[in-house]
Amino acid sequence: MLTVFFVPLIIINIGVISSPWLLFLLYIMSGLGMAGIGMGIMHDAIHGSYSNKRHINTLLGYTFNLIGANAIVWKIQHNILHHTYTNIEHADDDINAPFFLRFSPHAKKYWSHQYQHLYIWFFYSLATISWVTTKDFVRLNRYHKMGFLDQKNEFRNALMSMIGWKLLYYSYALIIPLIVVPLPWWLILLAFLSMHFVTGLLISIVFQVAHIMPSAEFPLPDKNGLIAGDWYTHQFATTSNYSPSSRLFTWLIGGLNFQIEHHLLPGVCHVHYKELSKIVIQTAEEYGMPYHSNKTFFSAIWAHGKMLRQIGNMPQIPIIN
Template structure:
């Protein structure tokens, strides 16, 4: 995946690309490598499951920085908020969306949400370009207010690190191509955006189809801020697998088709999820706990579309307001 990401960029930065078509092809190939790094390498590494060595996990986690985002910010957003508070409105940062998207039945509904199943794909495509430019800084400010980055001078150090890594990223993905590729700047910028559009569409679709579907729950805490069931049952109720039989697809997306196993055992490398899934499914059946899965990725995406449409047009039934 690192090769798929960097090799096209090396060719672009060699200055030998003269065709706009070839430029777009190389950037889009790089997009698949970027998505692979995001879903496989850095995802395992930041969870501490890429290797038994903390040092290797730390360095492999920096691959996220190499694709324009930041490991420090991601660890809070994903490891802490998403994995702890899965599908809980205002707590899970993966379903905390801008006003024009509604990923939870408990989020405020606007009239334009009735069309979100049609236009959401545009914003999925733009998600990583937003991520590498502004979103990390917005999250840093919000996480500071939530109680993170409280050590002396920690906030300033984090901001400097984020800025530094982003300058490195933009230097070889956009600035250098603008200097060496003998094509109009607007063509190069558009090709760069196309790379991010493909990456954003891939990553967003993979992650959202695991949680924002009709079969998953969106529980609310009680007046004391507590969720009814324990954490493990909560993960099973708010997460869905898809395409469990395709080994190639599983490799391609870093095992994220086994989201249930990942949420239950995030400290275990994704290469073990397929075998673990049999044990988890049998145990869930033994105790009468739902084990949600779709046979294909297409079926999971279609379920996601139906859920987006449902969220945009009507409130969910009362029986889905919490885990029963």
């Protein structure tokens, strides 16, 4: 995946590309590698499950920074908020969406939401370009106000590090190509954006179809701030698998089709999920737990679209404090 990402960019940065079609092809190939790095390398590494050696996980976690995002922000957003508070309104940052998108029946409803199942795919394609430009900065500041990064100079150091990594990314992904490639600047910018359109759409769909599904629950805490049941029950109720029989697909997306196993055992590397799923299924049956799984990726996408339409049309279920 690192090769698929970097080799096309190296070819572009040499400055020998004069064909617009080849430029777009190389950027799109790099986008596929970018998605592969996000799903197959950094995801395990930042969870601490790529290796049993901490320094290797830390090193490979920096691959997320190399593709323009930020490992510190992701660790808070994903490892802490999403994995701890899956599908809980105002707590799981993966379902905290801008006003024109609605991922939870407890979120405020606007008239445009009835059409979100049609236009959401465009906004999914903007996900990574949003990450590498504004979203990381917004979230870093918000997480600091929430009480994260509260050690002396921790927020400042994280911000300076983020700026440095993003400057490095933009240098080899866009600025140098703008200088050396003998094509109009707007064409190069459009090709760069096409890379992110591919990456954003792939990553958004892969992650979202695991939780925004007809089978998923969106539990709320009681007046004491407690969620009914235990944490494992919560993960079974809010998570869904898809395409579990395809080894190639499992490899391509870093085992993220086995989301139930990942949420139950986030410290285990994804290469073990397929075998672990047999044990998890047996255990779920033994204790009467739901085990939601779609046979194919496309059936999961279809169900996700139906759920988006359903959420977009249902009235808001109020949060009772």
